[in-house]
Amino acid sequence: MQQRQSPIPVIVNGAAGKMGREVVKAVSQAEDMTLFGAIDKNPQYMGQDVGEVASCGALEVPILDDLQGTMVMAVQEKQPGVMVDFTHPDSIYDNIRTAIAYGIRPVVGTTGLTAKQLDELADFAEKASMGALIVPNFSIGMVLLQQAAIRASQYFENVEIIELHHNQKADAPSGTAIKTAQMLAELGKTYNPPQVEESENMAGARGAKAPENIPIHSIRLPGLLAHQEVIFGGPGQTYTLRHDTIDRASFMPGVLLAVRKVLELKTLVYGLEKIL
Known part of the structure; x- marks a missing residue:
């Protein structure tokens, strides 16, 4: 794979959560990535600068609650990139399908998918020739x-x-x-x-x-x-x-590695060990 010249656009879903904040920090500090969007369902944080919520300084990226709208904007601006998702088992299946449908590669730390759902998502990703990474533990x-x-x-x-x-x-x-x-x-x-x-x-x-x-x-x-x-x-x-x-920061090297590696994949991969 040729060296990517432009930064990788990243949408963080669950950005105001404990893991989401760590991902925001890590992505904003990575030289080869740019934070395109921050999504969260908690009304307490709507419209706030996600960098301030994550305590890493203003990033001029507001927290929104519209994942699909943010994906549409990314496609329109020709920045499909990657979605990093740390949300809830109830929503993760639909989040992954939506990302793949828009040409945005999902990197997922949310667990709780059934074996049947994993099979369906793998089939969907393969038919779309889209990389996806589901990682139970990024450590x-x-x-x-x-x-x-x-x-x-x-x-x-x-x-x-x-x-x-x-x-x-x-x-x-x-x-x-x-x-x-x-x-x-x-x-x-x-x-x-x-x-x-x-x-x-x-x-x-x-x-x-x-x-x-x-x-x-x-x-x-x-x-x-x-x-x-x-x-x-x-x-x-x-x-x-x-x-x-003992600290969620321990997961971030694995998350950043997954964001980079998922761009090289053409199907769904389950487990961090598969990309090391």
């Missing part, structure tokens, strides 16, 4: 944890996943935990062979069962941000992999 450290888990699975038959998030997260289990379980399941082995006939005295006590019999346990508490443990067990030992996110 490079989480990608490394997942790779380490794959390696450890060669030596352990028993594994469980615990994911911990703030209590404003709408979906459970997290997309990251589901993705980790899927990666382990793709290795073609079934985990946690039964040793006894289990029964739950309270429904859900043993967690949700991901593919290949991998339990996932979700914790939601104030004070947490985003954390995950993958615990392997064997005779006389346990092996614990843990990743802790």
